[in-house]
Amino acid sequence: MEKERLHTIPLKNIRIHDSFWDKYVRLVKEVLIPYQWDILNDRLEGVETSHCIQNFKIAAGEASGEFGGAVFQDTDVAKWLEAAAYVLETNPDPDLERLADETINLIGRAQGEDGYLNTYFTIKEPGLRWTNLKEGHELYTAGHMIEAAVAYYEATGKEKFLEIVKGMADLICRIFGPEEGKCHGYPGHQEIELALIRLYGVTEKEDYLKLAKYFIDQRGVGENYFLKEERSPRYQQIFPEFAGYDARYSQSHLPVREQTTAEGHAVRAVYMYCAMADLAYYYQEEGLRKACRTLWQDMIKRRMYLTGSIGSSGLLERFTTDYDLPNNCNYSETCASIGLALFGRRMAQMEKDASYMDVAERALYNTVLAGIAMDGKSFFYVNPLEVWPENCMERTSKEHVKPVRQKWFGVACCPPNIARTLASLGQYIYFMDDHTLYVNLYISGNVSAELACGTVEASVVSDLTNTGHVELEFKKEKAPYSYRIALRIPDYVRNYRIRENGAELGGFQLEKGYLYLEAEEDAVKLEIDFEVPAEFVRANPKVREDAGKVALVKGPLVYCLEETDNGANLPAVFADARQEIREEYREDLLGGTTTLKFKGMRLTDHEWQDGALYGARENRFQKAELTAVPYHCWNNRTPGEMLVWMHEKL
Amino acid sequence: MEKERLHTIPLKNIRIHDSFWDKYVRLVKEVLIPYQWDILNDRLEGVETSHCIQNFKIAAGEASGEFGGAVFQDTDVAKWLEAAAYVLETNPDPDLERLADETINLIGRAQGEDGYLNTYFTIKEPGLRWTNLKEGHELYTAGHMIEAAVAYYEATGKEKFLEIVKGMADLICRIFGPEEGKCHGYPGHQEIELALIRLYGVTEKEDYLKLAKYFIDQRGVGENYFLKEERSPRYQQIFPEFAGYDARYSQSHLPVREQTTAEGHAVRAVYMYCAMADLAYYYQEEGLRKACRTLWQDMIKRRMYLTGSIGSSGLLERFTTDYDLPNNCNYSETCASIGLALFGRRMAQMEKDASYMDVAERALYNTVLAGIAMDGKSFFYVNPLEVWPENCMERTSKEHVKPVRQKWFGVACCPPNIARTLASLGQYIYFMDDHTLYVNLYISGNVSAELACGTVEASVVSDLTNTGHVELEFKKEKAPYSYRIALRIPDYVRNYRIRENGAELGGFQLEKGYLYLEAEEDAVKLEIDFEVPAEFVRANPKVREDAGKVALVKGPLVYCLEETDNGANLPAVFADARQEIREEYREDLLGGTTTLKFKGMRLTDHEWQDGALYGARENRFQKAELTAVPYHCWNNRTPGEMLVWMHEKL
Known part of the structure; x- marks a missing residue:
């Protein structure tokens, strides 16, 4: 175990100017903080008194x-x-x-x-x-x-x-x-x-x-x-x-070092794991470190949604059993994804392993952002992957699922948690140690990192979520020292090319997901082309709810179908995963976003004109042209159905 | 509206000797009544005190x-x-x-x-x-x-x-x-x-x-x-x-004659509809009759499971919205299916329409029987169509789903309700009016019907659930009168042949699902061959949970896959509905039952050896030989998974 972990960089040394993130980050100062201040002071009508x-x-x-x-x-x-x-x-x-x-x-x-x-x-x-x-x-x-x-x-x-x-x-x-x-x-x-x-x-x-x-x-x-x-x-x-308290609910069923599965209330769990990771580092304790690794693996390999959310039971906001990941009645609390990102960041810092940031990034770009409306004034506490609005009724098993964001909550943990997370996003973008500046998330902006050997200034211009093109410029003080640049190569990148000061680099050797480059020049300009194609992904066949289904991702973004683009009854849509996915950037849509267009079929009710519920009747399909938008911005237009995991035409 | 409805025949005039039903009916006298008597007297250990x-x-x-x-x-x-x-x-x-x-x-x-x-x-x-x-x-x-x-x-x-x-x-x-x-x-x-x-x-x-x-x-x-x-x-x-009571829970949200959708607690609803049907008849009231017809149609066309169960919400045992029929977290209380059969029978009596008996029969042969173990000593209150035992945990959204039958319940409505239903099964088998003996259910046994014109004795030998061959003999007192025999032709019968005293009949005209035959001879022998092939059925595409899926039925019986016959992870099975279904009667199995064998494929974890949860990986299938057993006898062998609606290889 390495004696030093990676450090975050003080937020005052980080600026974000990113076409994807700006629209959210500016909400904190311009909307969330004043809005939540009014709520804390009971000045807002129509929301539960704070x-x-x-x-x-x-x-x-x-x-x-x-x-x-x-x-x-x-x-x-x-x-x-x-x-x-x-x-x-x-x-x-x-x-x-x-x-x-x-x-x-x-x-x-x-x-x-x-x-x-x-x-x-x-x-x-x-x-x-x-x-x-x-x-x-x-x-x-x-x-x-x-x-x-x-x-x-x-x-x-x-x-x-x-x-x-x-x-x-x-x-x-x-x-x-x-x-x-x-x-x-x-x-x-x-x-x-x-x-x-x-x-x-x-x-x-x-x-x-x-x-x-x-x-x-x-x-x-x-x-x-x-x-x-x-x-x-x-x-x-x-x-x-x-x-009739169950000790698993609060992860007090076993000494923490003996816990091997993520149990109970998901937010409690990940907040605890954060402390365990911190203590493993401060006390250089292998036992705690091993428990953290085991619990992390249990979550991400058996108990996490594609959108980086956790806690699949609608009742008690808790983990259940391996591979139990229902899409339309899950809890997946926004705060739990925030906690997952916090834990992942700590693990990445301790282990110097970028794979933890793959998960943290997934949580931030999907569930955490889905938690807040693009106008900053309404919120999801629960983050389903499939929504049928009229079925989310009170006093039923799905009453926790809200088909539209709520203005506030009686238990209002999520909105201010989103606010503090967006406001501290810089802590996820970069890490540093004495001699290395780490770039984790490709978000446009600037950073000033005070390495032991001197200050390094970096500026980033990233189009990760669209073309995958990223430009980074690093400048150090003029002095006879060198430092390292560590670039996270995300797990979803299919291929990449890097030019350093115009010259193509090659022979890349990754070390736990990071590409380390020695920087000796005073100014280093890196031009990276990440291949981040839109892709159909599948789930491990042990995830019963997703058997025979596909989802669409592009880079860190999970996509979804919305009713407003694709009509109603989305579960009757069958994607053709052999056909090409067409990426189309839409300046006008959802603050500017890349949509994904693809072909499929849709079950018709041709054989069911009599209104029968069951029968020995044939399937009849019609062709369908489908459009997916990023999951995080669902429900920012006409409310309606939403679906992440689509049936696949096999 | 006809002034007279059909009558049930006193149970003392009915005997049941049926290879399918005997094993259940005899349980009432031999097991249920003594067992429940012990419970009522707090003499049974290990069950909640009564x-x-x-x-x-x-x-x-x-x-x-x-x-x-x-x-x-x-x-x-x-x-x-x-x-x-x-x-x-x-x-x-x-x-x-x-x-x-x-x-x-x-x-x-x-x-x-x-x-x-x-x-x-x-x-x-x-x-x-x-x-x-x-x-x-x-x-x-x-x-x-x-x-x-x-x-x-x-x-x-x-x-x-x-x-x-x-x-x-x-x-x-x-x-x-x-x-x-x-x-x-x-x-x-x-x-x-x-x-x-x-x-x-x-x-x-x-x-x-x-x-x-x-x-x-x-x-x-x-x-x-x-x-x-x-x-x-x-x-x-x-x-x-x-x-925070919701009046819909007890169907008191609207005057009953204005109710057009089945709402609230399912048992309350159907018990009320029974009374409405009775009153419609006694008071010859078209308004109530119309409400009954509307509510019936709403249930059977939009809010009922293939197994004849109702009440899809795990919370509050209630109806939710049209076509909301989840398979693995539904309530589908046994008592609600009993109530559905009671209501259906009353509607059939009033309307002289056999289609109501199609539904009542479906409820009786599937959900009501599934409610009781074949040894009569344990019971299901909740009747899911898909069960993953390890996932039915306490303190989760699925805690109401029990993967094995329970010995008794704190609220023990279902077991004695099953007992009284089995003990009064004769009320469903036959109806009569002044001049007609109606045969609704093809269950072997005898009946003596005191028609206005004299007594008719009938004996039935039925192999409905296997070969579909049924023999009926009718005898009347020697007197110069004739009567009618009404045979229900079930909705699942694909074709049928009837011989009367050896002579082939033809040119059948059904009247609301009944075939009326004039019986003039003193002795009439009918030999019927019902074609009741095993079939794949599909659900209306509006039933989201069943899109892309098939279920197996044969006659009144819905079939299911059990883990003990087909291995684990049943949702990863894809049935090939184009292949032949092989029927195989198994004397040794579950008290003697017809199994259904068919081909399909099964998703393998070939691409997932690294334990990943998601990825852009191909589907890999292996061939599978599958065996289905009747739903009503699931969980009478080694406990395990169960599945009614299977994915279909499209």
Whole structure:
């Protein structure tokens, strides 16, 4: 195991100017942050009341009334602040910074003298702190506050928020730990672990790292803490649906190092895996590293959708069994894909292996982006691969599937999570180590990387999702040193040509998916032509739902059929995968996108004019010209059916 | 509308000796009734405690303790008594009759002075009678008691039980009705309506018929009664999952005559439709008759499985939208198919139309029989058409699907409902009117029909499910009269030949699916050869889940693939529907059954040896020899996968 992992580059050193991503990234500053600010302040009509800011005011003694929202309501504020921090890091904005500072001050005033910070327990259940780790989300909420504070400190250099969360983190260190007299529990919803590690990253206070390790080490060891906790006289149930708790739900069924399959609530799982990967690196622990690799492989080889989403059960947002990947009733929460990307990035950093970024990229370009409308004002929590709108009825097995994006949610984890992810996209684009600048995602923009040997400036112009042509220019300070450029060669690239300062390169040797080039000139210009043809892909035959079906991909993008282009009853369409796929860039469509046109057939009801439901009748087909659009932008036009996996004419 | 409907023939005049049915019918007397008696008395280990008899003892003041089980727990006793009555009607059994009499006496002692009969409310909530019609199941429970009492009276001639339920029915007549001061509500779960009509049938007391009509007329008129009821200070919620009640759930969203689509909880729906059909006949009301026809057509043309099951949503056991018929996560409750058969039979009687029996037969031969193991000791409540056992996990969207039959259920409606249905099978086999004996189902046995013109004796020897050869002998008393024989020509019969006393008949004219023959001889022998070939059938292309798939049927039987015959991962099998289907009778298999052998291919994982989940890889197939067995006997051997709708090699 290598002693150093790859580092992300501070967001302030990264600029994005990309025809594909700009339309989303600009939404964060222009739409999401103001829109979510209005929601946090209960100023938006027609959406479920957030209560968020009001809760802090009540907790601070500056307003009266009752706590509103869910036990983890504070996290909406935290994620808003985290997103604001990332925005401020790249786009100074005094008005936004003032709003953020005011909010941070309010949070500070809502904090207890002992450092405790959580408006639900402060206002509603002051006597029940730490008595319901299973459902109370206290540690989860603290984790999001800590992440926000670290981001804000990194963006602005201001320490106020960091001091606030250090107060809470120190309290948690006093309450939890292996010592006698401390609570030997661990969070019902993981998040505090990775947050404490980030806090350690900026404070270098080892207590935080140790406590994160304690939470991970303790989880699933001996009698399940949550089942023990339930027997306490102070325990009060919060969520009735948690009766008869299954420890797998929170990955507390086994010590984490013994876990070999991705189980339970998908978001909890991947947040935990993130912390495991961080700890494996900080403690140079092979056991944790091996568990991370095993769990990653289990997810991506048996429990993940083509769109980079996880958690296939509509009930409890959880993993089920290997190859159980239904397309029209899955959960595939947006937050779970965000967590998958976070985990994949950490694995890529630790393992210096680009294949992890193949998956992270798939999640970002498909499910995470599908989670948000192109106007930034509505969201998917659940991300099906097949939708029949009229069938997504309330009080049926498919009631969790929404055929159109929602303005907000009672449990509103996804929208602010998308905001902070888009605002921190730069962390996925580049990595660095002392002597190497890594390019993971081919997204146009600039970066300035402070390598040990000096600063390297790079600018990228990428047309990855269309022609596959990418140009990169690297400049270093004039000095007698050389550095390396590492280019991720994505798994979907069929072939590629690279010219360096006009000269064709060859004899490429990839090392875990990266192509390493020595850069000795002061200026290096790379011109890459990635072959990223549109292709029909199939699923492993063990994926029952996809047997006899094909899906369309082009580069990182999964495509889908929409009713508005192809008519209704999409499952009656049979693609002819032997025919050519025609790529057609449409400037006017969905902010500019490449559509895929192909031939197929469609079952007709010629034999069924009598309206019979079943019969010994022949299939009758008619020819069909079909058009697919990228999955991430489905439901941005006339609402209707959507389909990723199409029947194939065999 | 014809003034007279067809009548069923008393069970005591019918004997069944059929190679297909005997193995099930004998289970009722030999296994189900003793087994269920042990359960009712809490004598069986390893099954959920029933409390049934104990509840009656407590209500009678003969035992102490608390009420146990669900609000409708009494109905298990009622259905047991109803099944026992049908058994006694054909097989006198003094021991069983003594047990039944003792139980009836106990029920009598548990009855209130005012006639009230319901152990839940008597023991647990005496102050809350009639305050929660939505959830309390008081009228539903009374209905099952009444049905049992009518059956017991018809079987034994004893009036005791009838007197008991008349007491309850009279009380209900005093409580409910259009008059001022009476309760203007209606049952949350329909059943009392058809029961009151049956009670009217034996007592001729018109109050019962009128009250049944009132319940039907009142339903869904004006403000929904259940939503009104909730606002009463005496209302106490019983089932938390009923919060935010949707009136469609109990078909109270519209006046019944305005309902055109089958909505809500499937069992409630079909029980209500039964009463509507009965009332349409008794009151000669075209409006109700039309509603019945419309609702029937809606079910069978848009909302029914090939196996004659209904209610496609795993959540709330309900109908959803047209053509929404998922195969692996449906509910398709056994009781709902029983209700479908009950409704179909009533429609056939009223309309003199055999097509209704096509559906009733499909339900009986497939879903109802699948509901019970061939040893009579375990049951399916939910009847999927595709099962992947390891995927039917708790706390997932498929937790309602059980891959093996269960010994009993907390809500145990299905097992005793199967018992009473099997015990009363004769009611489906024959109908009669003044001058005609109708043969609906070709089941070997005898019948004695007392037509207006004299008694006709018939004996039937049928091999319908195998060769399709059926012999019927009819004898009438020697007298100068003639009568008619009506033979149902099932929809699945491709062709048929009939010889009457050795002479080939021809020029058949069917009238609503019945072939009418004048019988003038004293003895008429009919030899029929029905062509009932095994066939691949397809679904209407609007059924998305079945697009590109085929199923196998032979006569009334739907077939399925089981893992034990065909290996695992059945969805990777592609049937070749152009190849011949080979029928093979297997004496040794499943009590003697015809298997279907055919050719197909199977997707292999040749291209997927690396364990990848997705990729631009070719399909590779291997040839497969496949064996299908009747759906109703799935899961009677080694547990494993099951599949009805197979992919088709197009």
